[in-house]
Amino acid sequence: MIDTVLFYAFALLVLGGGLATITLRNAVHCAIALIVSLLGVAGLYLLQQAEFLFAVQIVLYVGGIMLLFLFVIMLVNLDQAARERQFNRQWVVAVTAVAVVAAEIGYFLWRGKAAFHIAENALSPASALGNTEQIADSLFSEYLLPFEIASLLLLVAVVGSVVMAKKRI
Amino acid sequence: MSQVPLSWFLVLSALLFALGVAGFLFRRNIITVFMSIELMLNAVNLSFIAFAYQHKDVSGHLFVFFVMVVAAAEAAVGLAIILTVFKNRATLNIDDISSMKD
Amino acid sequence: MQAILNSPLFIPLLLTVLIIALVPLVAGYLTLVERKVLADFQVRLGPMRVGPYGLLQPLADALKLFIKEDIIPTDADRALFWFAPMVSTLTSLTGFAVLPFTDKLYIADVNVGLLVISATSSVGILGIILGGWASNSHYSLLGALRSAAQLVSYEVALAFALLSAVMVSGTLSMQGIVKAQLAHGVWGVFANYGFMIVPFAVYLIAATAETNRAPFDLPEAESELVAGFHTEYSGFRWALYFLAEYCNMLVVCSVAVTLFWGGWLRPFPNVAWLEIPLNFAFPLIFFVGTGLACLTLVKRLIDTSQKVVLVVVALGLILTGALLTIPVVNHLMAGLFWFLLKVSAIIYVLVWFRGTFPRFRYDQLMNIGWKIAIPVGMGAVVINAVLGMVGK
Numbered sequence: 001m002i003d004t005v006l007f008y009a010f011a012l013l014v015l016g017g018g019l020a021t022i023t024l025r026n027a028v029h030c031a032i033a034l035i036v037s038l039l040g041v042a043g044l045y046l047l048q049q050a051e052f053l054f055a056v057q058i059v060l061y062v063g064g065i066m067l068l069f070l071f072v073i074m075l076v077n078l079d080q081a082a083r084e085r086q087f088n089r090q091w092v093v094a095v096t097a098v099a100v101v102a103a104e105i106g107y108f109l110w111r112g113k114a115a116f117h118i119a120e121n122a123l124s125p126a127s128a129l130g131n132t133e134q135i136a137d138s139l140f141s142e143y144l145l146p147f148e149i150a151s152l153l154l155l156v157a158v159v160g161s162v163v164m165a166k167k168r169i
Numbered sequence: 170m171s172q173v174p175l176s177w178f179l180v181l182s183a184l185l186f187a188l189g190v191a192g193f194l195f196r197r198n199i200i201t202v203f204m205s206i207e208l209m210l211n212a213v214n215l216s217f218i219a220f221a222y223q224h225k226d227v228s229g230h231l232f233v234f235f236v237m238v239v240a241a242a243e244a245a246v247g248l249a250i251i252l253t254v255f256k257n258r259a260t261l262n263i264d265d266i267s268s269m270k271d
Numbered sequence: 272m273q274a275i276l277n278s279p280l281f282i283p284l285l286l287t288v289l290i291i292a293l294v295p296l297v298a299g300y301l302t303l304v305e306r307k308v309l310a311d312f313q314v315r316l317g318p319m320r321v322g323p324y325g326l327l328q329p330l331a332d333a334l335k336l337f338i339k340e341d342i343i344p345t346d347a348d349r350a351l352f353w354f355a356p357m358v359s360t361l362t363s364l365t366g367f368a369v370l371p372f373t374d375k376l377y378i379a380d381v382n383v384g385l386l387v388i389s390a391t392s393s394v395g396i397l398g399i400i401l402g403g404w405a406s407n408s409h410y411s412l413l414g415a416l417r418s419a420a421q422l423v424s425y426e427v428a429l430a431f432a433l434l435s436a437v438m439v440s441g442t443l444s445m446q447g448i449v450k451a452q453l454a455h456g457v458w459g460v461f462a463n464y465g466f467m468i469v470p471f472a473v474y475l476i477a478a479t480a481e482t483n484r485a486p487f488d489l490p491e492a493e494s495e496l497v498a499g500f501h502t503e504y505s506g507f508r509w510a511l512y513f514l515a516e517y518c519n520m521l522v523v524c525s526v527a528v529t530l531f532w533g534g535w536l537r538p539f540p541n542v543a544w545l546e547i548p549l550n551f552a553f554p555l556i557f558f559v560g561t562g563l564a565c566l567t568l569v570k571r572l573i574d575t576s577q578k579v580v581l582v583v584v585a586l587g588l589i590l591t592g593a594l595l596t597i598p599v600v601n602h603l604m605a606g607l608f609w610f611l612l613k614v615s616a617i618i619y620v621l622v623w624f625r626g627t628f629p630r631f632r633y634d635q636l637m638n639i640g641w642k643i644a645i646p647v648g649m650g651a652v653v654i655n656a657v658l659g660m661v662g663k
Contacts, residue, residue, distance in 0.1 A: 007173045011181050014215075018185050018208050022192030027200050028351070028404060034204050035397065037185075041211050044181075047173070048222040053233055055386030060237050063393025063426070065207070065244045067419060070400055072248045073200060074416060076255045094194040102187030109179045132383060132443060134227045135234070143231050150238045157242035161249035 006047055013040030027073045035066050052132040178219035186212035199254070199261045203247055210240050283378045290367050290378075298517035299329030305622050312626035323572055323581040339506035344407055347503065351405035356508045359398030359515035362391045366522035371445040373535040373606030384445040385433060388526055389426070392481065395515065396422045402512070403500035414499030417489055417633065424640040425480040425487075431648030432474035435655045436530035439463060449534035456541040458533035463658040470655065471531045473648045475620070478523040480640065483516060484621055486628035487636060524617040525610075532613050535606030550605040551596055557612075558592030 017037025024030045042057040139147055185208060192205030214233045221229025255261055275281060303318065303325065310317030318325030343352055369384040371377045381387055396419055403415020437443060439462045440451035452459050460467050480487040489499075501512050528534060537549045565585035572578050594600050595608065631639065 003173050007177065014181065014185055018188040021204055021208060022188060022196060022201070027198060030201050030204055034207060037208065038211060041215055044215060045218055048218045050218050050230055051383045053218065053230055055383050055390050056234065056237060058390035059386065059393050060241060063390070063396065065241060067396060067400065067423060068244055068248055069200065069204065071416065071419060072251060074404055074412060075252065076261060091195040094191060098187050098191040098194065101190065102184055105183035106180050109176050109183060135230050138227050138231055146235060150235055153242050154238060157245045161245045164249040164253050
């Protein structure tokens with residue numbers, strides 16, 4: 001019962017935030033709407049017993065990425081951009097296409113929902129070992145190579161952004 | 170134990186993804202376009218987590234973790250590109266940044 | 272009635288209400304302590320007029336802030352201007368939800384407790400940057416951008432220092448961290464052959480920067496940026512920022528105590544015979560001694576009402592000391608006494624920093640963050656991992 005209520009509350013945050021993100025005029029307001037949406041997603045993670053990713057979502061997305069967005073928005077002067085027309089000319093086509101895609105995905109998921117009930121009453125591993133420990137075990141054994149590649153990717157991103165942002169190195 | 174069916178999460182994820190696609194297609198401000206990409210990534214993450222919970226398997230969590238790493242790298246590089254573009258052209262309208270096309 | 276008392280929600284709800292009610296008061300008195308200690312460093316008296324020796328000064332300050340005119344700049348983004356201070360205050364108050372005051376007094380024992388605290392502090396930055404932007408003033412915007420850059424930089428160093436401590440205790444739950452220190456028999460800072468003092472030093476530096484305190488208080492450097500991100504704020508909204516800052520200070524010091532200084536544990540937690548001298552005699556001497564010291568000051572006062580206030584305060588302190596000798600009360604409250612005593616000690620150190628070091632220049636601040644604190648923190652993680660393996 002409480003889960004359902006929480007699901008609806010977080011879903012409202014996610015969808016409302018998402019809708020505001022793509023419709024608001026001012027880029028700072030868009031960023032705040034996106035933050036609301038991301039916090040809703042974090043809440044849904046918590047509902048699905050992914051408490052480690054809940055914290056990472058907030059620290060990384062809200063505290064890191066969105067802060068970077070706000071930083072850039074404040075560095076570039078957007079007064080003029082806010083007064084311009086916000087949408088492309090082909091927006092009617094785009095809205096129709098998106099609505100059709102959304103309806104299609106939603107419909108097929110709804111129709112096939114019986115197929116998605118997998119292992120509903122299987123044992124819960126979360127009780128034996130915390131979620132964080134499980135992730136760490138998996139990350140440093142099974143997924144060690146992707147982990148190392150991800151660290152390389154981050155290094156490349158750091159160097160790349162420094163090269164681009166600096167006039168003279 | 171969550172009583173919410175998996176399909177609800179997937180529908181929510183689909184709707185969020187559609188919102189992201191919509192924003193990506195018809196916004197003109199490059200920063201907002203970028204934010205729409207983050208929306209789409211989050212929609213995908215949400216369905217990963219929902220499946221991970223149903224399957225009682227943390228592999229889904231790890232995929233989400235890697236998606237977040239990629240998103241962070243993408244944000245750093247992408248915003249550096251945006252800053253450079255703004256420095257050179259003084260606009261953030263993607264319709265005006267089309268010199269590669271001409 | 273009994274059902275309410277035994278409910279698992281009783282202590283968390285009571286504590287939540289108490290914290291929301293008491294933290295503003297504690298924050299107010301922290302300002303008084305800070306002003307008095309700084310005054311002492313500079314051979315001044317500090318606030319002396321309101322109440323005996325300035326004891327009621329925070330109440331006067333609060334009253335002033337409440338009745339001050341609330342100014343919103345003409346071109347400000349009104350909704351954000353209204354919203355931003357609340358973000359700061361709410362996130363810093365949320366941090367208290369996972370703090371382990373004692374083994375029984377806590378609101379929630381989350382198994383990612385430490386991550387929750389870093390999450391709240393990273394959301395708190397948004398309050399600063401949005402407030403700075405919404406004011407629509409160059410001083411505010413520059414202050415906010417500086418502040419965001421500083422907080423993001425030092426968050427990395429802070430995370431490395433926390434990582435060392437987490438490796439020693441092997442859990443992210445705040446209760447679990449203190450219990451691990453009890454099991455090891457030493458406070459975290461003395462673990463790994465005493466090497467943990469290095470991460471603690473990194474933590475203290477990064478925490479000073481995270482709470483925007485001198486010598487890292489560039490975001491609100493009065494002489495350079497007027498008052499930083501809260502230049503345009505006044506009255507109650509400004510008070511919210513102020514409250515958030517002092518709450519953050521309390522949370523950061525509590526985390527330091529939990530991770531490095533044994534939380535609610537007394538010194539030598541595994542030596543049973545020290546129970547009587549440390550848990551009974553020490554608090555008694557501490558409170559009664561302070562109370563008697565207050566009483567000796569009474570006769571220097573001239574005003575009768577001020578004399579009455581000071582006598583009441585002194586009797587309150589002596590009564591607290593006496594109450595702590597009752598075994599039942601002592602059993603419940605000795606942990607809280609030690610926790611708060613250690614938190615106060617670290618707060619004193621932060622005030623000491625402010626009284627001692629001159630403010631850093633912006634490039635010096637970034638250099639310290641990126642070229643000293645982060646590499647040292649990173650190295651400390653590696654060395655602690657090796658030492659932890661050797662210890663096993």
